[in-house]
Amino acid sequence: MKRLLVDMDDVLADATGQFLNFYEKEFGVRISREALNHKDELEGFPDNHEALRSFVFRKDFFRTMAVNENSQEVMRRLNERYEVFIVSSAMEFPNSLSEKFEWLNEHFPFLHWKQFVFCGHKSVVHGDFMIDDLPHNLEAFKGEKLLFSAPHNLQFNHFKRVNDWKEVERMFLG
Numbered sequence: 001m002k003r004l005l006v007d008m009d010d011v012l013a014d015a016t017g018q019f020l021n022f023y024e025k026e027f028g029v030r031i032s033r034e035a036l037n038h039k040d041e042l043e044g045f046p047d048n049h050e051a052l053r054s055f056v057f058r059k060d061f062f063r064t065m066a067v068n069e070n071s072q073e074v075m076r077r078l079n080e081r082y083e084v085f086i087v088s089s090a091m092e093f094p095n096s097l098s099e100k101f102e103w104l105n106e107h108f109p110f111l112h113w114k115q116f117v118f119c120g121h122k123s124v125v126h127g128d129f130m131i132d133d134l135p136h137n138l139e140a141f142k143g144e145k146l147l148f149s150a151p152h153n154l155q156f157n158h159f160k161r162v163n164d165w166k167e168v169e170r171m172f173l174g
C-alpha cells in the first residue's frame with residue numbers, strides 16, 4: 001500500500017473559518033474569507049495580529065473547528081486503499097495536541113490512533129504522498145507533494161494543487 005500523509009488545519013479542519021469566527025467574537029467584525037485570498041496567514045486580517053496569534057492558545061480553538069466538506073467520506077475510502085497517516089504540528093500550542101486528538105476521534109472515528117502523528121517539524125515523516133496547505137511543510141517532503149488550496153496559499157504555484165476533497169477523491173480514487 002502507498003503511504004498517504006494528510007494534514008489537519010486547513011485540510012481536514014477549517015482552521016481559516018475558526019480564525020474568522022474567533023475574530024468576529026473578539027472584535028465584532030465579520031471578515032470575509034475572500035479578503036484573506038493571496039495573503040500570508042493572518043495578513044488578510046486588519047492589524048490586531050497579536051490578538052490573532054493569541055486565539056491558538058485559547059481553549060477549544062482546535063477542538064471546535066468545522067470539518068471540511070467531503071473530507072470524512074473521502075478519508076474513509078482512502079483509508080481502505082492507502083496507508084493513511086494524519087500528520088499534524090501539535091507542539092507549538094499547548095492545547096492543540098489533546099484537542100486535535102479528541103477532534104479526530106469525534107470526526108474520523110474509523111482511523112486508529114496509530115495513524116496519528118503529532119509532531120514538531122514535518123521533515124521527520126516519510127511517505128509517497130503528502131497533502132498540506134503550507135508550502136514549507138511540502139518543501140522538506142521527498143514524495144509527491146500536493147498543496148491543498150486555502151486563502152493563504154493561492155499566490156503559490158510551484159506545487160501541484162488540489163482545490164477540495166472532491167478533487168482528492170478523483171485523484172486518488174478515480
Ligand SMILES: [Mg+2]
Pocket residue numbers: 007008009010011132133134
Ligand atoms: Mg495545515
